[in-house]
Amino acid sequence: LRQGFPEVIYGEGKTKEQILAIMKSLAEESRHNVMATHVSAEKADFVRNELPDAVYDEVSRILYIEQKRSEPVDETRRILVLSAGTSDIPVAEEAALTARLMGNAVDTCFDVGVAGIHRLFAHKEEIVKANVIIVTAGMEGALASVVGGLTDKPVIAVPTSVGYGASFHGVSALLAMLNCCAAGVAVMNIDNGFGAGVLAGKINRMR
Amino acid sequence: LRQGFPEVIYGEGKTKEQILAIMKSLAEESRHNVMATHVSAEKADFVRNELPDAVYDEVSRILYIEQKRSEPVDETRRILVLSAGTSDIPVAEEAALTARLMGNAVDTCFDVGVAGIHRLFAHKEEIVKANVIIVTAGMEGALASVVGGLTDKPVIAVPTSVGYGASFHGVSALLAMLNCCAAGVAVMNIDNGFGAGVLAGKINRMR
Amino acid sequence: LRQGFPEVIYGEGKTKEQILAIMKSLAEESRHNVMATHVSAEKADFVRNELPDAVYDEVSRILYIEQKRSEPVDETRRILVLSAGTSDIPVAEEAALTARLMGNAVDTCFDVGVAGIHRLFAHKEEIVKANVIIVTAGMEGALASVVGGLTDKPVIAVPTSVGYGASFHGVSALLAMLNCCAAGVAVMNIDNGFGAGVLAGKINRMR
Amino acid sequence: LRQGFPEVIYGEGKTKEQILAIMKSLAEESRHNVMATHVSAEKADFVRNELPDAVYDEVSRILYIEQKRSEPVDETRRILVLSAGTSDIPVAEEAALTARLMGNAVDTCFDVGVAGIHRLFAHKEEIVKANVIIVTAGMEGALASVVGGLTDKPVIAVPTSVGYGASFHGVSALLAMLNCCAAGVAVMNIDNGFGAGVLAGKINRMR
Amino acid sequence: LRQGFPEVIYGEGKTKEQILAIMKSLAEESRHNVMATHVSAEKADFVRNELPDAVYDEVSRILYIEQKRSEPVDETRRILVLSAGTSDIPVAEEAALTARLMGNAVDTCFDVGVAGIHRLFAHKEEIVKANVIIVTAGMEGALASVVGGLTDKPVIAVPTSVGYGASFHGVSALLAMLNCCAAGVAVMNIDNGFGAGVLAGKINRMR
Amino acid sequence: LRQGFPEVIYGEGKTKEQILAIMKSLAEESRHNVMATHVSAEKADFVRNELPDAVYDEVSRILYIEQKRSEPVDETRRILVLSAGTSDIPVAEEAALTARLMGNAVDTCFDVGVAGIHRLFAHKEEIVKANVIIVTAGMEGALASVVGGLTDKPVIAVPTSVGYGASFHGVSALLAMLNCCAAGVAVMNIDNGFGAGVLAGKINRMR
Amino acid sequence: LRQGFPEVIYGEGKTKEQILAIMKSLAEESRHNVMATHVSAEKADFVRNELPDAVYDEVSRILYIEQKRSEPVDETRRILVLSAGTSDIPVAEEAALTARLMGNAVDTCFDVGVAGIHRLFAHKEEIVKANVIIVTAGMEGALASVVGGLTDKPVIAVPTSVGYGASFHGVSALLAMLNCCAAGVAVMNIDNGFGAGVLAGKINRMR
Amino acid sequence: LRQGFPEVIYGEGKTKEQILAIMKSLAEESRHNVMATHVSAEKADFVRNELPDAVYDEVSRILYIEQKRSEPVDETRRILVLSAGTSDIPVAEEAALTARLMGNAVDTCFDVGVAGIHRLFAHKEEIVKANVIIVTAGMEGALASVVGGLTDKPVIAVPTSVGYGASFHGVSALLAMLNCCAAGVAVMNIDNGFGAGVLAGKINRMR
Numbered sequence A, B, C, D, E, F, G, H: 001l002r003q004g005f006p007e008v009i010y011g012e013g014k015t016k017e018q019i020l021a022i023m024k025s026l027a028e029e030s031r032h033n034v035m036a037t038h039v040s041a042e043k044a045d046f047v048r049n050e051l052p053d054a055v056y057d058e059v060s061r062i063l064y065i066e067q068k069r070s071e072p073v074d075e076t077r078r079i080l081v082l083s084a085g086t087s088d089i090p091v092a093e094e095a096a097l098t099a100r101l102m103g104n105a106v107d108t109c110f111d112v113g114v115a116g117i118h119r120l121f122a123h124k125e126e127i128v129k130a131n132v133i134i135v136t137a138g139m140e141g142a143l144a145s146v147v148g149g150l151t152d153k154p155v156i157a158v159p160t161s162v163g164y165g166a167s168f169h170g171v172s173a174l175l176a177m178l179n180c181c182a183a184g185v186a187v188m189n190i191d192n193g194f195g196a197g198v199l200a201g202k203i204n205r206m207r
C-alpha cells in the first residue's frame, strides 16, 4: 500500500529482543527501509550485534536498516528542517532522518530561534527555496509563525518539550503553533519529529 | 509574494463598515480573489449592498469576491473534504470554499463518522483517488485516524467544537487528532476550516 | 454479598508482607478466588514463596489464588477483549484475567487499532458474536467508537496511558471515549483494566 | 442491525424544519420508535403541529414517536434511575425515557444524594432488586460510589453539570465517578442521560 | 502569640543538618512542643542521634520533641480522624499526631470508605459523639459528603493523592470535597494532614 | 437533627413557584428560620407577594423568613467577615447573613485587600478580637494568608470569581487559598459564602 | 504616596451611579488625574452628563478627568506600544492612555504581527529608540519574543484574549510570553493593558 | 548590541564538555562576564578544572567568569531581592547573582512571607529605598501583592515551584501573581530567577 514508506517500529516500551525480532522479520518480508524510533543506545547495541546492517543515530534515537538506498529521488526538491534552539535538535533530527529514509533530500539549520532573528534571516534564501519546511521549537514556539510568513510552501510545526515551568512539557509551544497567525501551518504532537518527517515526505513527492 | 492566494480578512470583531472598506480596497489593489471569514449574515447583507459582486455563503459564513475565476487549475487533482457529522459541515464548508477560491477542485462528503463505518467505506474510492484529504470532526475526532490509515496522501485534520460535556468545545477532538496513530496527519486549530483549506491548497498545487 | 466475585486486594503501596497477610487470611475466610492487582514481580515472588498456590501473571501484574476453579460457567457467552496496540496489552490482560477469575469465557485480540482498520475487520465475526466487548486503547482511543458501531452488545472502553506529548498520560484517550459517537459505551478510569473486567463479568452473568 | 433500538436524532444545532423532516422520514422508513434529544419546547411545538403523533417530554427535552408500543418486554427486570438532587432530574429523565422507548421497565427515585443518606437508604429494597441502576449526580458525584457498594448489578454513572465554582460544569462529578472505589462502575459523558439509557437498555435485555 | 501551638518546621527540601539546627534552637527558645513534617526516616535518624528526646513517627513522617506533655487538656472533647482507604493512613496520622501535639484527645478509624458503607456505619456512634471530624480520602473523596451529612459538628476534609489515572494526584478528591453537598465542610490542600490537624486543634479548644 | 440551623433552599434553577411552595411548607413544618440562596430579585418579588414575612437581601440574593428571632445567642463571640474588594461583597454578605440567621453576632469589614495593607491594619483590633474570621477574596486571594498570620482563631477562606483573564473565574484565588502558608485555613468552593457562614456558625457555637 | 499616579477606579461591576460618585469625590480630594477602566459607553454617557470635564475613550473604554495636564514630562523618553493585530488595539490603547495619563510620551504602532515580519521591521528605528516597549498580542503571542530580541530596553508583554479554539481566551498567548526566549520580558495578566501602562510609566520616570 | 550584559548559556541538557567549550570561546571572544545557568555541581567541577577563573555558586547553580569586575556602577541604586520562604532562596539567588553580574548593587532579604507579616515589615525601610524589587514566592505567592502595595518602584514577581498538592509545581503562585491587585507588577515564568535578574538590571540602569 504505502509506496516509498519505510517500515516503522515504535521502540518505546518494547524490549530489545522484541525490537530485534520485528526488525529482522520486516527486513526479510519487505524491500523497503526499516526504522525504529525512540530506541535507547543500549537496545540499539543489542540489535546491531545481531543485525550488523542496522545503523543507529544517537541524536534522533532512530535505529534503521537501509535496504533501498535512500538517496533522494529528486535533488531539486528539498525539505528544510529548522530548530529554534540546540535542545530541539533531537526532534529535528528525528524528522530529518525519517524524511531521508523516505528518499528525500533534506537540509537542516539549527539554533535559529526568533529572539535573535538575524540568525534566522541569514538563512532566508534556503527558506525561500525549500519545497517543504519543518519547524521544531519548544518554549514559546514562535519560530513557526515567523517562518510561516516567509514562504508560500507548506510549513509543518513540531512543538518540543524543551523548557521549564509554564512551558508545561511542550504545551506552551503546542498552543502557540495551533494559534499560528500565519495561515495553514500543520501542527504535530509534542516531540513528534517522526510524524513531521512522514508528512513532509508525503508532500514532497507529490507532483 | 503569495501566488494564487486570495486576499483574506478575518471578519470576527470587525464592524460591517470596516469589512466593507477593507474588501473594497483589496478588490481594487489586487487582482486576486478577496474573501472574509467569520462574517455574520447581517454584516454580509450590508457589504453586498455596496459591493454587488460580493457573494455570501451562509453555511461557511464566508463573504467573497471572485475576481479571478476560481475554476480549478487542474481538474484531476482533487481535494476531498469529509465531515464526521452534520454539525461539522460549517467548518468543512469553510475549508472547501477556501480551497476553491485558491483555484482547486474540491469534493465534499459529509456525515461519514466512524460509528457507522459502512457509510465511510461507501466512499472508499473517492478517498483513495483524492490528492489531499481534509477531515473535520468534533466529539472524539476518530475519523482522522481511520482515514489516515486508508490513504498515502496528506491528511489534514480539523477538530470542531461540536459536542457537549467532556468534549470541552473541541479539546477532546483536538487531542485525539494530535495523538492520531496514523503517521503524519496535519492538525489545525479547533474550527479552523480556513487554515485547512489554505494548507490543502498549498499542497495540491505542488509539482 | 458479592456472588461469584473474587476477593480483591489493591497491591499498589502495600508492602509484600501486607499483601501476603491479606491474601492468606482472605483465602482462609472465603471460598472465592483471591486476587491482588498492581503487584510487582518482586513482591509476587515473596508471596509465592509462602503461598505456593498463588499464581503470578507478569503481563497484567495480577497475583491470584484460584480456589474455585475459574472455568467459565457458560462457554457460549464470551467476553472479547481488544487492544489497539501492543503497549495496551497489560491493561487488556488485567481485564481479561479479572473476568476469567470471575468465571467467564474470555477471548483476546490485540494490536487491532483503527489506523490499519483491515486488521480489525479480520476479526469482525468474533466482534459480532461476543456477548460483551472490552476495548483498551491509548493515544486517540478511536477503537472504542469503531467497535461501538459494529455491535449491539455492551462495549466497555478503557483508556490507557500509552502515548507521549499531548496524550497526557491517557487523558486524550479518556476524553475521546467519553465523547464516543457510538451510543452507550461505558468508560472506565485510565488503565483500569480491573474495573472493566468486573463490569464485563457482572453483565455477562445476567440472564 | 440494531434490534429494539429507537431511531435517534441529536436535536442540538438542527433547525425545527430539519428535525421535522428527519423524524418524518425515519417514522416512515422504520417500524421502531423515533426519538430526538436536546429539543427545545419551541422546536417541539413546531414539529408536533405537523406530526400529531409526536410527544414532547419537557423535562428531558426528548421529542418522540411511539410506533412500537414501548411497554416493557419483561416487567420483572427493572432499570432504576436515581438522582442526587432535584437539578439532576432532567438528565435522569432523559436516561429513563430513553430506556423506556427501548422497551424496558424503568423506575425513578430522585433527590437521594449522600449528604442525607437516610433518604437513600429508604430506597434500599428497590436498589437491591433492580437489574441495572443509573446514577445521575452533579457536584461531587458521590452517589455512584455509595450505590455501587450496595449492589452486585451493573451501575451506570452519569455526571451532571449541576453545581457552580469548582464543579467546573460537571468535571468534578466526572472525575469522582471515574475514580469510584466501588469496582466496575460504568461512566458516561457529562449530562449524557441518553447514553446511560442506551447502555442500561442493552444490558437489561441480555439473557 | 500562638498559644498551645507546637513550633513547626517544614522538613521538605531541608538538609538533615538544617533540620537538626532548627529543632535544637526552637527547643531551647520555646517551651512548646517542636515538630517537623515531611521528614524522611534517614534524616530522622540523623537528628535523633544528636537529639535523643526527638521521637519519629514513621507513618506520618513527623519528627517531634514533646516538651509540654501533650496529654489532652480536655478528654471529653474528642477529635475523630477517619480514612477512606488504607493508603490514606499516612495523611490521617499526620493530622492526628499534629492535633495530639497541640494537646487534643484524638481517635482514629481507618478504611471506612463509602463503597462499603456498613463499615462506616459501624462507627456511627463515634461520629456523632466527636467534637470535630477530619476526613482523609483519595480517589473520589466521597467520604466527606457522607460524614458531613451525619453530624452537626465541623468537618474538615483532606483530599489525598491516592489513586491513579484520572485521580490526577488528588485533584479528583479535592474537587469532590470542594463541591461537597453537605454544607460547611472545610477543605485543605491535597495531602495536607498537618493543616487539618491545626484547624481541628484550633476549633477543639474554643469555648 | 441539625440544631439551630435554618432550613435552606438552593434557589438556582428552581422556578419562583417551586421556591414559594418549598418555603411555605418549610415555614409551616419547622420552627427554624427558612432561607433560600441564589434567588433573583424577580423571583423574590413573586414569593414575597404570597409570603409577606419573607425578607429579601438584594446584595447576597438571599430570601429568608425569620421565625426564630435571629438575635445572637452570645454577643461576645463575634464572627468577622472581611472582603478584599468591593466586588467580593455579595459573597461576603451571603456568608454574614447565613451566620446571622443561625443566631450569631456578625461584623463585616469590606475593601481591605492586601495591596493597601494599611487599610487592613486599621482593623487589627477587630481581627484579634474575633472568634471566627471569614475572608472573601478574588483575583490572587492573598488576604487569607495575611489574616491567617494575624490570629490564632479559625480562618475560613472563600475564593470569589472576581477578576478577569488568568483569574479563571476564581481558580486563581482558590489555588492561592489552598496553598495558604498560614497553617490550618479552611477553604470553601468558589463563591460559596453560604458554606462559609454555616461552618463559621458551627464553630462559633462550640463550647 | 504614589507620585504622578492617576487615581484609578476599576469600572467592571460598578453601577454608573457608583462610578460617578467615586470619580467626583476623587477629583475633589486629589489633584491627580482620575481614571476609570472597563467602563461601557452607556455608563460613560451618564457620568459625563454630570461631570462635563470627564472624557471617554471608546476604544480603550477608559473614562478620565485630566486635572493635571498630562503633557509628557520628558518628550525624549518615549514609550512605544505595539499590537500584533487590529483586534488587540483596545488593550494596546488601554496601555497607551494609562501611560499618557501618568505624564509619559507614548507612541503606538499597530498590526505589526510576526506573520508579516516586514511590517514590524518597517518600524525598527522606533523600536530601537523607544525607552520602554509594550507588546500586545493574542493567538500565539510571538511578537513579544521577536521584539525582545531587537532591543536592550525593558519589554512588557500583554497577552490578549484575541483568537478562538485553542487560544483559550488568551491562555495560549500568556504561556508563550511566559516562555519567551528573549530574556527578561515582563508579563501581565490577559488583557491587562492598564497594568502594562502603569509598569511602563513607573520604569519610564526612573533616573 | 547588548551593553553591559553578561554572555549567557542555558546549562540544562548540555553536557559538561559542551558547557566548557562554549564558556571558553565566549570568554575569549567577549570582554563581558560569562555565565551559565542550571549547572549541576558535578558539571561545574569539570569546567572549573579547565577554566580556573570560573566560579560556581552552589545555591543558584550558576557558573560564571567575571571578566569585567561586576562592582556596581552606581551604589545608590539598589535592587532588592525578597523570598517568601527558605525554599525559594535558590531562585532568589539566581536573580540576585544575575543582576550583580550585570553590574548592579543587589541586596537580599529572605523568609519574609506574608503569614508572618511583621517579619516583612521589619524590612520596610529597605523596601521603600530600593530602586527595583524582585519578589520570589511559591505556594500562594501572596508576597508580590503586599510588596507591590508598599512601593512606587517597579516590582518583578517570580513564582517558584515550591509547595505540594494544589501548588501544581508553581502554577498556583504564577496565577496569584498574574492577578496581583497591586497595579503593574511584572511576572516571570515559574522559577525564572535569571529573567527577573535581567529585567531588574535593564530597569536599574535607566536614566
Ligand SMILES: Nc1ncnc2c1ncn2[C@@H]1O[C@H](COP(=O)(O)O)[C@@H](O)[C@H]1O
Residues within 6 Å of the ligand: C008, C009, C010, C011, C037, C038, C192, C194, C195, D181, D182, D183, E085, E086, E087
Ligand atoms: N487495579 C485496581 N483499580 C481500581 N480498583 C481496584 C484495583 N484493584 C483493586 N481495586 C479495588 O480496591 C479494593 C481493595 O482495596 P484495598 O482494601 O486497599 O486492598 C477492592 O475492593 C477493589 O474494588
Ligand SMILES: Nc1ncnc2c1ncn2[C@@H]1O[C@H](COP(=O)(O)O)[C@@H](O)[C@H]1O
Residues within 6 Å of the ligand: E008, E009, E010, E011, E037, E038, E192, E194, E195, F181, F182, F183, H085, H086, H087
Ligand atoms: N506539611 C506541611 N504542610 C503545609 N505547611 C506546613 C507543613 N509543615 C509545616 N508547615 C508550615 O510551614 C511553616 C514553617 O516553614 P519553614 O519556616 O520553611 O520551616 C510552619 O509555620 C507551618 O505553618
Ligand SMILES: Nc1ncnc2c1ncn2[C@@H]1O[C@H](COP(=O)(O)O)[C@@H](O)[C@H]1O
Residues within 6 Å of the ligand: F085, F086, F087, G008, G009, G010, G011, G037, G038, G192, G194, G195, H181, H182, H183
Ligand atoms: N483594568 C484593570 N485591571 C487590573 N486592575 C485594575 C484595573 N483598573 C483598575 N485596577 C486596579 O483596581 C484598583 C481600584 O479598584 P476599585 O477600588 O475596585 O475601584 C486600582 O487601584 C487599580 O490598581
Ligand SMILES: Nc1ncnc2c1ncn2[C@@H]1O[C@H](COP(=O)(O)O)[C@@H](O)[C@H]1O
Residues within 6 Å of the ligand: A085, A086, A087, G181, G182, G183, H008, H009, H010, H011, H037, H038, H192, H194, H195
Ligand atoms: N535560567 C534561564 N532561564 C531562561 N532563559 C535562560 C536561562 N539561562 C539562559 N537563558 C537564555 O538562554 C540563552 C542561551 O541559550 P543557549 O544558546 O541554548 O545556551 C540566553 O541568551 C538566555 O537568554
Ligand SMILES: [Mg+2]
Residues within 6 Å of the ligand: A085, A086, A111
Ligand atoms: Mg541558543
Ligand SMILES: [Mg+2]
Residues within 6 Å of the ligand: B084, B085, B086, B111
Ligand atoms: Mg449523523
Ligand SMILES: [Mg+2]
Residues within 6 Å of the ligand: C084, C085, C086, C111
Ligand atoms: Mg501496532
Ligand SMILES: [Mg+2]
Residues within 6 Å of the ligand: D084, D085, D086, D111
Ligand atoms: Mg435536595
Ligand SMILES: [Mg+2]
Residues within 6 Å of the ligand: E085, E086, E111
Ligand atoms: Mg479497603
Ligand SMILES: [Mg+2]
Residues within 6 Å of the ligand: F085, F086, F111
Ligand atoms: Mg478597592
Ligand SMILES: [Mg+2]
Residues within 6 Å of the ligand: G084, G085, G086, G111
Ligand atoms: Mg492584520
Ligand SMILES: [Mg+2]
Residues within 6 Å of the ligand: H085, H086, H111
Ligand atoms: Mg519560614
